[in-house]
Amino acid sequence: MIKKKRSFISSVLKLSLVLLLNQIGMAKKVKAKNKPKVVVLGAGFGGASCISYLSNFTDLIDLVVVDKNKWIKTCPFSNLVIGNLIDESKITFKPKFNKNIKFVISEFKFIDAERKKILFDDESSLDFDFLIMSPGIGYKSKQIQGYSVNDNENIPHCWDGENKIANFKKGLDSLENNCRIIISSPDYPYRCPPAPYERASMIANYLKGKSVKFKILIFDSKNSFTKKSIFLKEWKEMYGNSIEWVSKQNGGQISRFEKKKVFNSDGEKIKGDFIHIIPEQKAGKIIFDSKLCNNDWCTINPQTFQLFNFKDIYAVGDSVDAGDMPKSAFSAESQAKILSLNLINRILQKSYLNPVFLNTCYSFSSNDRAFSITSWYKLNTTKDRIVSLGSSQSSDDGLNDERIRESKEAFGWYESITKTLYG
């Protein structure tokens, strides 16, 4: 299986490279007189990946990228900061884009799709010929009763790269022996399906390192979760009985939140010293403010990533409904490649590529121990949905060597993608 997985991945990568080189060759011959302006919203994983691919075509297009933040703090590896495996500076980047790409640091306030104009917070504006949106996630207004994402008194959720990890760790630091930690994990779909369970592992790693006795209760709005059998085994091995998972059918769905206590859907009260709610999610706020989406996630054409009903606006990454693909940085990069190549095909009036996509999610259970799942995807026969082609997962009873090797592979993936995107 592993051999099959490797050869599939390597043929996908080779094919993409050949297609990219072909297109660069074609674009150099065409060299547009009036170059269309492509504006990219967001310099996170989806946006920066589009920039990385489209930067090969600046003879053909003018490229502008806009982000509200000058410094990008990545969610991948943020759990490792919580677990004290790495320092926060290791997940913080100041993007260095090519000189011929304009990087604007400003916040989108409204996208006027009719007039193809973006309005900013400071009342300035920017026109576009094509807009690519990758603003990440927003939060549902109807959360657990009594809980608000905006209440600074709550433990910060740390689910969107905003600058709150220090506060989260301050909360952990104040915990004493025999403390109880409650994590509420949301129902699908949400950003990075294994991340709540990796976070539990990293909290455990942190407290174990400080020799604090603890109990972590994960209350889940689902009846199962990705890589469950490996997580359960790893928790037992590394932390004894200190991490307990409660499924939805066993009362895992939290319906009410009060300071230092929660209530599940059976009305049972559970007290906690550190209550970490992972909020229910939907597409980035700007998309709803601009009335570009009627559902929780953007509906796109999965061959081109054009937004349904708006032919010159594209969306990628966590904000889109990508069928069977999970919301991950790896997925966002894989989608951005297809979006970029097919946008160039559109400009060159060539036919569209038929995409294949790839995703690998690594999760850490403690220092130097990681495991993964890799899945590949294609379009269904009617070309309106991304469907799974198969997947391969680390073994349940992986030996030390396998877990250590996968932790090195995870660092390799992270270093390589952040270097490619941010320089």
Ligand SMILES: Cc1cc2nc3c(=O)[nH]c(=O)nc-3n(C[C@H](O)[C@H](O)[C@H](O)COP(=O)(O)OP(=O)(O)OC[C@H]3O[C@@H](n4cnc5c(N)ncnc54)[C@H](O)[C@@H]3O)c2cc1C
């Ligand atoms: C704890 C955690 C761990 C994770 N670990 C992994 C992992 O190991 N591997 C993996 O593949 N994925 C992981 N993910 C998922 C990954 O972070 C996301 O899937 C990925 O960031 C999606 O990319 P995106 O471009 O859609 O959004 P983002 O990367 O969040 O980028 C969105 C960007 O848009 C900007 N923006 C938003 N609104 C505006 C506006 N109005 N104006 C201007 N700028 C704006 C933001 O500042 C941000 O820079 C993890 C997520 C979490 C929460």
